[in-house]
Amino acid sequence: MNTIILAIESSCDDTSASIIKDGEILSNCTATQDAHKAYGGVVPEVASRAHQVNIIPVVNLALQKAGIAKTDLSAVAFTRGPGLIGSLLVGVSFAKSFALSLDIPLIEVHHMQAHVMAHFAEDPKPNFPFLCLTVSGGHTQIVLVKAPLEMEILGETIDDAAGEAFDKTGKLLGLDYPAGPIIDKLAKEGKAVFDFPEPKIPELNFSFSGLKTSILYFLKRNLKEDPDFIKTNLVDICASVQTRIVSILMNKLELAAKQTGLKEIAIAGGVSANSELRKTLQEKGKELGWTTYIPHIQYCTDNAGMIAVVAHYKFLKGQFTTQDVIPTARYEEI
Ligand code: KG4
């Protein structure tokens, strides 16, 4: 018999549903929420309400695109955390009632484990063990991946995440939220002529809050002398900030590869959509003899396809969840 799973992701501001059949993704549909742009960041209450509106149409679309009927489903999977509690509640409650009505099992998925496992949505897949730099709006981690569901965090941010560094810089520059993709685009036309300091953080941990402060003072200083400083230098500022964020990430990844002796190296999460990070990883990989893995853009930012991949492995192991499960905003262990 085939194993067909419906997976739901609702941890932040994207409502996504995916169907996976025997490990192969048949559909991956996402409704993004534009309502947050006006606020310069995700507003939790606005996000939960939009999930309520989007979830049924998105699930219907995923089923329809996959050519699957509800009665064909073997299980329902959902993101249990980490994320915004109100957003998670919508996905968890929907998954619970859907599974109950169809009398099929529930599978809970850890969002950060799913970002890593996005690499198993398509070929080529990394060989175990491998290192994954997971960089998103909420997390920055170097993960040692020993087996499909067996991971160890070797280092992580002690303050802001890499995505936050992009988004907060964007706010200082007057760009829309999320600023990561906008900075990426603008940086292509600029040169990294401004030097921002690289923080000295021990071992494999990261810090981005100092960078944000130095950008703030750099802008204040220059705007005093020239009120049009941002306007005139926008593309160069974007290129400079992006280059520094990428170098912070790559230097730690290189150290992790050295310490572990691993040469299978992957990146994942929303910031892995960044063109300079993707290019630098490939170049570094060639130089150091790494085999590098970069997910397609649709599997970098939040999506239910990656939740479906983890659910597939959990189904094979019989790792199901009971109906009394509740979402959790903080969910550190993976
Ligand atoms: O993984 P994700 O979709 O959601 C979280 O789990 O946080 O990541 C979203 C983050 C945002 O901070 C966004 O600005 C960033 O990923 N991002 C990018 C790019 N695309 C998305 N950052 C830099 N360059 C990009 N091209």
Ligand code: ZN
């Ligand atoms: Zn994410």
